[in-house]
Amino acid sequence: MSVTIQIPTPLRRFTGEQGEVEVDGATVGEALADLTRRHPALRRHLYMDDGALRSFVNVFLNDEDVRHLQAQGTPVASGDTLLIIPSIAGGFL
């Protein structure tokens, strides 16, 4: 199943400057895993060492945050588009 993942500009140097990557997968988690298989340098910026998605990394499926759906288990269909959008957080302590 072919899904398009839109790559945020800061991360495009890890995808050979591609703004969109076609991946395979039946769920959001599988699609992201295929993305990092194709572009391994992306992995550390999306995932923690334990394999969990970093807390500030958000994935939108056709403009809806997948946390409001079935998170990584959300099914995807051919033609779907996933966006990777960071939340920006921090602070002095």
Add this chain to the structure above:
Amino acid sequence: MSRLFITPRHLQTIGRHASVSYPDECCGVLIGRCQPGATFVERVLSVGNEREDSRHNRYLISPETVLAAHREARALGLDVVGYYHSHPDHPARPSEVDREQAWPGVSYLIVSVQQRKVADARSWRLSDDRESFEEEVIDQAAIGAPPPAGVPGVHKEAV
């Protein structure tokens, strides 16, 4: 060392936001253009700190707000090139929390506010290995304007 080109007027906008938000942290989005080694800020988008607690030492820009900023930038033919936030009564240096929640390839401008007055402004970029932040020069001279009187402490080499 990379350079962040930003006008004194935009720095003043950020400084005012940091000052009026004191003692809470403020935050916003930098919109512009980027090329290897140089980032040019053309718009500053001040947004609300979306944290519901600990706003004095934490800030949050939700993904919905980030997405809206990306769309606004695209509509202008520009891009989101960085973010800013303030450190009330603390130095303009990124914390461990800042490092854990950052990506390389964008600028993180931090404004130190001491007792509601802007004391310093520094800009940082995360290294590709995520291990450290590297400081970048804030450059106002190259865009032909003097530094703003209300933003002391901006690097001497940058002005």
